[in-house]
Amino acid sequence: MAASKQTGKRATTPPESHPRGNGDELHQQAGGSHPVMTTDQGIPVADNQNSLRQGPRGPTLLEDFILREKITHFDHERIPERIVHARGSAAHGYFELTRSLAAHTRARILTEVGVKTPVFTRFSTVAGGAGSVDTPRDVRGFAVKFYTREGNWDLVGNNIPVFFIQDAMKFPDLVHAVKMEPDRAFPQAASAHDTFWDFISLMPESMHMIMWAMSDRAIPRSLRMIEGFGVHSFRLLNEAGESTFVKFHWRPKLGIQSTVWDEALKLQSADNDFHRRDLFEAIQRGDFPEWELAVQLFTEEEADAFPFDHLDPTKIIPESLVPLQVIGRMVLDRWPDNFFAETEQVAFCPANVPPGIDFSNDPLLQGRLFSYLDTQLLRLGGPNFHQIPVNAPKCPFANHQRDGHMQMQVPKGRVAYDPSSLQEDSPRETPAGFRSHASADDGRKGRTRAESFADHYSQARMFFRSLETPEQAHLASALVFELSKVETLKVRVRTVSHLRNIDDSL
Incomplete structure (x- = not known):
């Protein structure tokens, strides 16, 4: 050929x-x-646009070899630095539940009021490398590892409640587009270039996220002043196996504060580590940052009545439809003892959930459940990365996994399989263990996307019109700046055509 x-x-x-x-x-x-x-x-x-699902709104199927090959290759493109979220800062702390959700879940982390659960929280920029600056216009990662009594729970999200794409099939394309252009290796940690806007202009589903990313939310004043979102709908399962959908929100006690673009440029010029230094110094002086954890709870029937699809990760659920309920607080009170051992080696995965929390069929979430673990196998050297102290559960854990690169434990006994009868202390499954929701997904498998995912502009319009006049001006100025760096005329024209569908004043 x-x-x-x-x-x-x-x-x-x-x-x-x-x-x-x-x-x-x-x-x-x-x-x-x-x-x-x-x-x-x-x-x-x-079809390079949709992963294989059991019906338009069903779960993504493991047999999708095209998705697995594409994401596997993407996950293994860089070593040892993270492909995305490489520039990060983190701190230890605790989570305290203040309101029980026992009616909705059997997860002890969400039912035992007053218990302080250790956490490790990492904040990050998305596009830049580990040596890039803290203050670019970018989405911020907001990842929390709860060391619960029932195993680790990783709530891995961003400071923006929606995402650029609807299907994990497109994640490698999104990141390739926003990263440095491969023939010239610039710009670093910036979206103001042709490949990003070429991709965005061909993906109308990205318009809602673009409104957030071009707003002041993408240039925060401090990591202590950003919100956090789980982005996807998850499920809570109670003792009876009944399901309630949930979205998770972190709300900073200091409130949301941002810089304007000129301030961000001055900070970047003066101190590449501004956000990291700010978080470090706040903890050192005892001014511990704190967030409230709030949830939106809704049933399958309520979800069916929404004028949008809650499984679409480019959509929010307005608080006017489902109010926030504050259920706890997180306090970060200790800086890592060693940056590499903890902040760099920490491994988050949205598939890490305790019994009582389960997944929805959000097609972006479904792909993430595979991708994070696959990435960690390469970046951290093999299947025993969970033995690194920052990743290890603080509760007992046991199974029949053996050997592998960097095995640091010494498993004893002759039994490394299940079922077995030769060893009385061999690990066994338990009726109290993790169970998946028995949903009735009815549909033919195929590379389809639900018609309910087709509205790409109404929530983008809602967000833009919710901004104050100065904030709208800042957003418009950000678009002007970004598109002024785009050399290809047709890309600029396509983008403007999308903006007119959002609000003609743009």
Whole structure:
């Protein structure tokens, strides 16, 4: 097959090794001059926009080898630095429950009022490398590891309640677009360039997130003054197995505060570590940052009545529909003893949940449940990364996993399998363990997207019109700045055409 001049992966098989035929022609034709997109095994891809699901709103299927190959390759592109969220700062602290959710969940972390649970919380920028600055216009990661009595719970989200894309299939594309352009390796930690806006202008589902990312929320004054969101809908399961949907919100006790663009540029010039230094110094002087944890709780029937789909990660649930209920607080009171051992080696995964918390069919969440663990296997050297102190549960843990790279424990006994009868102290399953919600997902599997995911502008419009006049001006100025760095005219035109669907004043 003749080598393509397009950028990206291309066939490495020499032309003479493939006789000409229908299959070879198929791999040469896709929309005229473009080569056909294939998997790494040369299998043509018919749909690169949607992961394989059991019905339009059903769960993502493990058999989707195209999704797994794409995300696996993406997860392993960089070592040892994180591909995204590389620039991070973190602190130890505790979470205290102030209101029980026992009617909705059997997770002890959410039912035992007054218990202080240790946490480790990491804040991060998304686009830049570990050596980039703290204060660019960017989304901030907000990841909390709860060391609960029933195992670790990782609530891994952002300081913005929505996301750019609806399906995990598109995550590698999003990150490739926003990262440094591959032929020139710049700009660093910035979205003001052609590849990002080219992708965004072709993905109308991103418009709601763009409104947030171009707003003052993306240039916070301090990490102590940002909100945090779990982004996705999760499920809570009570003792009877009854399900309630939940969205998680962190609200800073200091309130939300941001800088304006000129201030951010001055901070960047004066101190690349401004946010990290601010968090460190606040903890050192005993001015411990604190957040309230609030939840939105709603039933399947209530969700069906929403004028949007709560499984769509580009949508919020307005508080006018489902009010926030404050259930606890988090206090960060101790800086890590060693930055590398803790802040750099901490491994978060949204699949880490205790019994009583479960997942929804949000297609972005479904992909994240696979991707984080796969990334950690490479970045932290193998399957025993959970033995690193910052990742290890603070409750007892036991299973039949053995050996592997960097095994630091010494498992004893002759039994490393289940079921067994040779060893009385061999780990066994328990009826009190994790159980998944028995949902009735009825639908034919296929690379489909629910029609309820099709509205890309109404919530973006709602957010823009909720801003005060100066904030709207800041957002418009951010768009002008970003698009002024885009060299390709058609990309600017496409983006403006989307903005007119949001609000004509933009």
